[in-house]
Amino acid sequence: MINASVVLYNHKPSEIALLINSLRKSDIVSNIFLIDNSDMQNAAKSDCFTH
Numbered sequence: 001m002i003n004a005s006v007v008l009y010n011h012k013p014s015e016i017a018l019l020i021n022s023l024r025k026s027d028i029v030s031n032i033f034l035i036d037n038s039d040m041q042n043a044a045k046s047d048c049f050t051h
Helices: 013-025
Strands: 002-008 029-036
Touching: 002 013, 013 029
Parallel strands: 002 029
Antiparallel strands: none
16 A cells, blocks of 8 residues: 655645546555645645545
């Protein structure tokens, strides 16, 4: 199993949705880490991705 880290900077959820959904479907990805380097205060409040 591997972990996937995605570093974001002012990305809209729609721009990364396909990537995240592909990683979630993978049998070898155990964890996905989203690192948000943007200065948007609402970035962490997005409900686009649900566990």
